[in-house]
Amino acid sequence: MAALQMPVPEGPGVHRVLGVVNPYDMALDREMWRWMPASTSLAVARTPYHPLVVDELMAARIGDDAEIRAAARSLTAVDPEAVVYACTSGSFVHGWDGARRMSGAITEETGVPAVTTSEALLEALDALGVTALAIATPYIERLTQRLDDFLAEDGKHVVACAGLGLDRLIWHVPYAVTADLVRRADRPGAQAVFVACTNLPTYDLIAPLEEELGKPVLTANQVTLWAGLRRLGLTPEGEGQRLCALPSCEIGPH
Template sequence: MTTTVAGRLPSDASASPGGTASLERGIGVIVPYDFALDRELWRWCPDVATLHLTRTPHVPLPVGLPQARAVRAPGAVVQATHDLSTPRPEVVAYACTSGSFVAGVDGEAALREALTEAGAPAAVTTSGAAVSALQTLGTSRVAVVTPYDETVTNSLSRFLTEAGLDVVASGHLGLAGEIWTVPERVTADLVRRTVAPDAEAVFVSCTNLRTYDLLAPLEAELGIPVLSANQVTLWAAMAALGLDARGEGQSLLVRGRPGPGTPRAATPVETP
């Protein structure tokens, strides 16, 4: 005869054999439907944190301003936030650069507000995190590198300018899709060709562009901070929890350590 006994774990026990799950800090991540770099996001994640990803609904659009508006539409953002509610993340990161800069600084703030109104305990966006990261490092003159076309790249430059930064150079690849397939050497070469002598930092846009292994070598080569969309997103999400993202040799993660809280676009951050 088989006997079934129902019960529950003690209040101080974890669901995992090692007893670590109860110590994990949950981060919800909303990415566009075409996002393909889940593994790269995890590389910035310390052991104490865990990522819960969800995607916005598919829309049959190439990468461009219409697509950026579609993946930030209120219905898509609210539904994605609700989709993340079961694991109860402590912060939700909207991980799309174009979707968070296409409506300007006010639109980025409205996007964060939509996330919190939908139930996120705290919220960050990629574009807002980029501004906060550059401010935290004490930089104001930035070179911008993107995989987008000229129109989308110019929209990013306008957003950064509106946030109080000076875009001194920009370069783009002119792509309309499959950005995750861009070889790292192509991105690195574009950074080298774009950076201007008076640039204090470089920002590499698009969360679908592979960058983790490029940042430290490019910083050593160029002598200035080189930031990327996925890096600043995870940095901001971790900062909201009082944690440090990890990335050896990446200056933002060594020098840019704000206290607990949610970095916001166009809000000055004290430089350590």
């Protein structure tokens, strides 16, 4: 008796591809996927490992031009439509010009649009009409100050900041600690709060904190995926998150 022939599902279909250059210590790939539409895939490359703590030296090292270019080149094998560099400190440590050079280098290697986390933050602030904000970071004080300086270059006013003073294992920080950090950073004069570091888990905190504080709460992975997807004409998945509710067609590049 012939075996029953099981129906074969349609597919797999054509997925859109967003490339990601991650620093070597990135531990939150799974969080990044939570913003991705079902029809879109992440293709991830990492920079080489260096045994450093999280400070200005590490931020500069993970933004090394040759290492960024090599990681970006490896992504061309899967034909991404755009590429993001998913690191806040590595893209702001050398200021606005440094961030622009980094995304420019990735575009040169891949031939597609590219954006860094710090550039994505500026795009998101402009899209939301935010000129004054509070910043919450897991960083040591000197690195937090570099972020303040980066924002000032673009005419953004940091009304207050709060940090955790960490130089390692940032992805281990519990949600409760991060939520308290955001509350400590917030001020009435802040139109939004930005939570730095792509290695700090934040996805499930964003919508509840926005409701509690009555203002946008932007996070590093959120703005990175938002900016990358808008280069594909797509919007990220993020129920209740104000940034994700913006129509991509109304958002222009910074």
